[in-house]
Amino acid sequence: MLTFNDITVQFGGLTAVNSLSFEVPKGQIYSIIGPNGAGKTTVFNCISRFYTPSKGSILFNGEDLIKYKPHQIINKGIARSFQNVELFTKMTVMENLLTGLHPLLKKNIFPIALNLPSVKRMEKDARDQAYEVMDLLNITDLANEKVSNLSFGFQKMVDIGRAMIVNPQLILLDEPVAGMNPIETEKISELILRLKNELGYTVLLIEHDMSLVMKVSDAVTVMNFGKKISEGTPAEVQNDPVVIEAYLGEVETHVAAK
Template sequence: MEFGGLKAVDSLSFSVKKGEIYGLIGPNGAGKTTVFNCISRFYNPTSGRIIFEGKEITKLEPHEIIRVGISRTFQNVELFKHMTVLENLLVGQIAFTKENILSAAFMLPSVKKEEKRIRDKAMEILRILNIEDKAHEYAVTQPYGVQKLVEIGRALVSEPRLIMLDEPAAGMNHSETDELAKLILKLRDEFGITILLVEHDMSLVMNICENICVMNFGKKICEGPPEKVKSDPAVIEAYLGGEEIA
């Protein structure tokens, strides 16, 4: 991926297995979020291919990426200010309703049934996130950790098979991060969702990821299980300036 001749992502290649929690790490500016933006089609890659479940998705539109089973969160939480926690999730489900606009305009019985299904589904997601008691409170008034969970909830409403989490632990305290780790494991173990994780909290990454890809200046410098990555000299030098990874 190039921007005005500058290679933000350079000849990067990695594979994520179904049901895996896979980490993508590296120093600031390494190109991690650019990778997410390419996969989710916010950027058009200048070269290479992106394959999901055996099919190329490089040329799809962003809304088509969601429909094939991929969703993501963002580094910066951007919730609808005048909506409740529940409403923020409901907005995320509009694109996946089965009813057309004409049916909705006349509020046909099928629309009411679909509306109930959507609301029940959103509440179930809030229960999974353990924030169902916040459903009818304004999202932006919640603690930052809860707002991050709402962001994850919005990514879950499309029932993805792959969810890309972009620094989900940023701004969280230790207790919130521990709960986040349990949630990510739950999404994989109980719901079969594959996780691609960009994160700066190395303790979180090393504890829950089966494999990790390390980037620096747009290139992959190491890939493998945590034990291999944390002891790799190139990773130690590039990522922590020569200090060993805890």
């Protein structure tokens, strides 16, 4: 469904992603792991078209995404949640979910300006979609709660919900359990599995939490210094000496920094 062909991304002299190729099959949970600074988020920023690679192509259902602008990517069926929760904290859960639809509503600006009856209908449809998402997340009772009153785990749910509301084919999740306690992590891992099993989404997951990756992934690509150093099933990459070494390197760097 999504194919990276020999993608390279450079920032000045730094090569953040180096000749990276991988393929995400439809209907799978595909994870990208690797130490900090490996280039994982840069991969997402290429798909979202925030960054333009200096080399290579990104095919989504056979079509090269490079020719599209960031706001067009959502219309292609690709939605994203960010590494840091970026919600409107003074707004309610319902209002935040509705903001997920804005990129799609833009093209309907004429009926909105003219206040046609079709607008009322659109508003109702949008609210119905938001309730559907809240239902899936089991947070319907929080519809009118301000996001600032929610725990971090629930804020992340809303963040993912905002990506879900457009009913994407592919959902990109960047470290969805970072900073979460084990109970919150468990909830999100169940949600990720449901995205695949109940909603038929394809999920591309960046994650640091190994137990989550091992639990939910069908396949894993491991990156280090912008390159793919290993690829396979969770068990395969977990036992790959090259991967173990890359993570040991990270631990040593942390220790040295202290």
